[in-house]
Amino acid sequence: MNRTTLEQWLTLKEVVDSGSYARAADKLNRSQSTISYTLSTLQQRLGIKLLRTAGRRAELTAEGEQLLAQARVLLSGFDGLEQNARLLLQGSPLxxxxxxxxxxxxxxxxxxxxxxxxxxxxxxxxxxxxxxxxxxxxxxxxxxxxxxxxxxxxxxxxxxxxxxDIPFVAVAAKQHPLLQLGVPLTFAQLSPYRRVVISERLTRDKRPSRQLESQPLWSFSTFDSALQAVRSAVGYGWLPLELINPYLQQGELVTLPLITGSTRYTPxxxxxxxxxxxxxxxxxxxxxxxxxxxxxxx
Missing domain, CATH: 3.40.190.10 (Periplasmic binding protein-like II)
Structure with a gap:
C-alpha cells in the first residue's frame, strides 16, 4: 500500500512553486493549517525532510528536489489522464x-x-x-x-x-535548351521536350494544348523527385511555387516565358x-x- 497520496505531492508542488504556505493555500482553496498538516504528514510517512524555511520562503532540501522532480512527472501524467477523460466525454478522439x-x-x-x-x-x-x-x-x-x-x-x-490555391509555375533548369529559344514560348515549342509531371489530376488546367498530348513524359509520385529531375535539366514542368522558390531566387531554375499558362493553380x-x-x-x-x-x- 502506498504511504503517500497525489494530494500530498500536489500540495508540496504548489508550496514550492508559489514560495509560501499562504499563497499555496489560496491557490488550492484550503486553510494554511491544512497545508501545513498535509506536508508534515507527507514528511513523516517518508521519514525525510523535504522543506526548509529560508526567510519567508519555503525551499526544498536536496532530497526534496529529487523526489519532487519525480512527483512532477506523475502529477503531469495524472493531469493528462483527466484531460483524456474529458475529451472522451466530449466525444473527441485521443x-x-x-x-x-x-x-x-x-x-x-x-x-x-x-x-x-x-x-x-x-x-x-x-x-x-x-x-x-x-x-x-x-x-x-x-x-x-x-x-x-x-x-x-x-x-x-x-x-x-x-x-x-496553390500556384504551380512552369520552370526549367537554367541550362535547359528551352531557355535558348527566345521569348515568348508557345506550347508548340514545348512539345519536342520532355515534360516532368506528378499527375495530370493535380492541376486545375485539364486542357493542355494538343501539341503536348504526345510529348515524352517522366512521371513521378513525389514532388521532391520531380524537382530533382527538373533541376537535372532532363525536362521541364509545372511545380509548386513554394517548393521551387529558393531555386528561382538562386537562378538555378528559371520560369519559362510562355505566352499563356506559365502559372496554374490547384485548389x-x-x-x-x-x-x-x-x-x-x-x-x-x-x-x-x-x-x-x-x-x-x-
Missing part, C-alpha cells in the same frame, strides 16, 4: 489521423500543429501525405479524421471548405472524414488553427 496533399505548404500544417499541441498535449497525431489519386480511396474507406487536399470526389465537394479543400454533426471540439480546434495559418500564408 488520436487524430490527418491526411494532407503533398503540395500543401508544410509551414501551414506544422505551425497549426505547434499551437494545437499547446492546447491538447495529450492528443496523438498521425499525419500522412496523400499521393496521386489517394484522396478518394481514403475518404471512402474512412482513412482519416480530417483532410487538407485537392482532387475531391464529387460526392464530397458539398461537405468541403475551400482553403487556398486545396478542408473536409472532415465524418459528418459535421459527429465532429468533436478537438477536430474543430485543429481546423480553426489551419484556417488561421492559411490567412497568414495568403
Amino acid at each position: 488520436r487524430i489521423n490527418i491526411r494532407i496533399d503533398a503540395m500543401l505548404p508544410k509551414s501551414i500544417v506544422f505551425n497549426a500543429l505547434k499551437k494545437f499541441n499547446q492546447i491538447y498535449p495529450q492528443v496523438h497525431i498521425e499525419l500522412v501525405e496523400i499521393l496521386r489519386g489517394e484522396t478518394a480511396n481514403a475518404l471512402e474507406n474512412a482513412g482519416g479524421d480530417i483532410f487538407l487536399c485537392a482532387d475531391l470526389p464529387e460526392q464530397w465537394v458539398s461537405e468541403s471548405e475551400y482553403l487556398l 486545396i479543400f478542408l473536409v472532415f472524414g465524418k459528418p459535421q454533426s459527429q465532429v468533436g471540439p478537438v477536430l474543430r480546434e485543429f481546423a480553426d488553427l489551419i484556417r488561421e495559418q492559411v490567412k497568414g500564408w495568403k
